[in-house]
Amino acid sequence: MNTVRPDLDQRRRQRRTRLLEVGIELLGAAENPAVSVRAACRAAGLTERYFYESFADRDTYIREVYEEVGERARTALVAAVEQASSGTELAELAIRAFVALVLDHPEAGRVLLLAPLREPTLGGRGLALAPNFVALVQAQLGAVDDPDERALRALGLVGALTSLFIGYLDGTVTVPRERLIRHCLDLMARTGHP
Template sequence: METTRRSWAGTALEERRRVRREALLTAGIQLLGAVDRAASNVRAVCRAAGLTERYFYESFGDRDTFVRAVYDEVGDRARDALVTAVAGASAESRADAAVRAFVELMVDEPAMGRVLLLAPLREPAIGTSGVELAPAFVTLVQQQLTMIPDPEKRHMVAVGVVGALTSLFMGYLDGTVTVPRETLVQHCVSLVEHAGRA
């Protein structure tokens, strides 16, 4: 009986830690992705998450580790959304499905978009993270460019498409591209589709 209680207590403790970590990551996304670049020091993150600093250091060694974890969380969500969207779409509608999935995640939830695309420009802890994440997105686009038989050309086109899409989404998030949401979606879909026929 005593062993069973300890086991359940351990499980509950791990679950509480997981919930606290998720609360901190959620707060981090909101703070790092804020328009006004709100303070994202440890104290501010803990205040936003409703937790003490003790619980911050339970999951993260320091602020830089935390910032990288926030970025990784958003990057994983973006990859998962794109993979799921493409897997569930017909060959003819994959570009549309992928772009819409990305828009839903990055534009409809702009804090996440700003973390993924803008935070690496101002956060030294993740300054190279965008470069490290880009190949995963290039691979996803490359898989849709089946009409280009030459693998080297297909790769170059995919790199160009990812670069163009990144610039468009960054512009939309920072306010330098001011078009209706659906105009952005249609333009991005057209960009991917035209690249596939290049």
């Protein structure tokens, strides 16, 4: 039986994807995340040679893992926003999409929200992604006429929601999922009213 082997580029993409997935698990570990080239290769079942075909070094790897999770979050929020038929539905779908990302995949949530605080390589990465999320929120605050006020409210809301999700991930917030969602929606509703 003659089977067709995947071409070289496809195998490289598969190895890179596997290393990114492992990176999310390592960087998003609940306690003492330890990301090294050796740990990533061991967890992925690959040799260092394959690591270096995709990433220049550990720091590049960590930044790309973080960017991968940031892109997943942005994609989930944009998809949720596109499905909405009203402002109320939009807020709920966006919150539910983010809750699903953070609570159903806590390692991804920890990468997105906690890794910039505990991994020096990420330095200002969390701050670099924040404007994308602030812009998504700001676009939904059409009831606020003053653009400066709209920007302030969007930034404040993103900060408040970030703190809530960090609290959920680190165990200081222990309310049931639906209560967290309702609280987030209440914050959004209050922010949107002039």
